[in-house]
Amino acid sequence: MVTVFGAQAYRPPSLRREALPTTGALTHGFLCVRFDSDGMESVSVDSVEVPVLGFGTWRLEGDECRTAVKRALELGYRHVDTAQMYGNERAVGRAIEESPVEREEVFLVTKVRRKNLAPEDVRQTVEASLDRLGTDIDLLLIHSPSQTVPLEDSLAVMNEFQDEGSVSHIGVSNFSVDQTRAAMEASETPILTNQVEYHPFKDQDELLAFCRDEGVLLTAYSPLADGQVPGTDLLERIGAEHGKSAAQVAIRWLIQQENVAAIPKAASRDHQAENADVFDFRLTDEEMDQIAQLSRK
Ligand SMILES: NC(=O)c1ccc[n+]([C@@H]2O[C@H](COP(=O)([O-])OP(=O)(O)OC[C@H]3O[C@@H](n4cnc5c(N)ncnc54)[C@H](OP(=O)(O)O)[C@@H]3O)[C@@H](O)[C@H]2O)c1
Numbered sequence: 001m002v003t004v005f006g007a008q009a010y011r012p013p014s015l016r017r018e019a020l021p022t023t024g025a026l027t028h029g030f031l032c033v034r035f036d037s038d039g040m041e042s043v044s045v046d047s048v049e050v051p052v053l054g055f056g057t058w059r060l061e062g063d064e065c066r067t068a069v070k071r072a073l074e075l076g077y078r079h080v081d082t083a084q085m086y087g088n089e090r091a092v093g094r095a096i097e098e099s100p101v102e103r104e105e106v107f108l109v110t111k112v113r114r115k116n117l118a119p120e121d122v123r124q125t126v127e128a129s130l131d132r133l134g135t136d137i138d139l140l141l142i143h144s145p146s147q148t149v150p151l152e153d154s155l156a157v158m159n160e161f162q163d164e165g166s167v168s169h170i171g172v173s174n175f176s177v178d179q180t181r182a183a184m185e186a187s188e189t190p191i192l193t194n195q196v197e198y199h200p201f202k203d204q205d206e207l208l209a210f211c212r213d214e215g216v217l218l219t220a221y222s223p224l225a226d227g228q229v230p231g232t233d234l235l236e237r238i239g240a241e242h243g244k245s246a247a248q249v250a251i252r253w254l255i256q257q258e259n260v261a262a263i264p265k266a267a268s269r270d271h272q273a274e275n276a277d278v279f280d281f282r283l284t285d286e287e288m289d290q291i292a293q294l295s296r297k
Contacts (some may be wrong), residue, residue: 002020054079056265069095083111
């Protein structure tokens with residue numbers, strides 16, 4: 001797949017510190033946004049290519065999950081998000097195995113449950129995840145911070161899996177700025193992403209600024225606000241200007257921001273296809289600002 005530079009990412013007004021280039025690669029710290037020739041976009045984080053659009057699988061199980069993930073891959077998704085907690089790692093793994101898409105083209109993410117963060121539990125449950133997935137893990141996240149287990153203890157075992165080669169990268173989820181900083185200090189390897197709730201009704205300016213400065217990708221979960229985005233007046237109106245739906249506008253708003261990936265979930269083919277069809281239009285800066293205001297009302 002040929003990768004050509006040429007994206008221009010958006011920053012909210014509060015985060016605009018310098019003029020952005022109008023052409024060429026957009027780099028900031030370790031981050032660089034790219035357009036791929038087949039229409040899917042990736043962000044390069046510390047030289048790791050992460051497709052900016054992922055497929056979320058929470059609440060998809062068994063055959064429904066397997067079918068949905070296979071179809072998502074057919075539709076062009078190249079980033080799949082699962083977790084120990086979702087009870088669907090086996091179905092996700094089978095879908096990837098059965099798909100004609102080459103394994104190395106898929107960026108596979110799973111997460112260690114909070115209750116499994118004691119070192120011996122990380123060891124045992126990640127081995128079980130690897131077994132269920134039937135393939136290596138591209139990105140292993142701490143699903144949410146533990147109140148009891150020291151971060152460095154969990155991260156040390158995650159780092160061991162990296163040394164052993166079955167996990168390529170690690171990261172966190174549901175971490176605050178301070179917790180992300182602590183994870184970065186405690187891990188021997190870079191924290192690739194912090195996966196957090198982010199959509200037009202949720203302000204993440206502070207965390208996003210921190211992540212951007214530190215070269216950590218922010219992965220937006222629940223990008224459609226768990227189904228509340230469709231029907232929102234402003235998003236429907238902006239969508240009508242571009243011939244797009246409110247859901248497409250919300251996803252576009254996220255991935256058009258520097259340093260943001262989004263992982264919408266959709267059970268139906270129509271929704272899956274709609275959510276992937278977000279690379280052929282661009283929101284204006286004014287539209288981006290208007291959407292950002294939704295979380296401030
Ligand atoms: N790290 C964490 O703690 C965490 C927490 C929550 C979620 N996540 C991840 O993020 C993923 C996405 O978040 P989410 O599942 O909470 O919610 P979401 O993606 O914001 O929304 C999913 C809902 O929106 C509907 N939908 C999808 N596309 C649509 C479209 N084009 N038009 C209208 N409705 C549409 C879906 O319906 P259908 O399914 O019927 O199409 C579903 O009801 C999860 O699946 C999971 O992988 C991570």
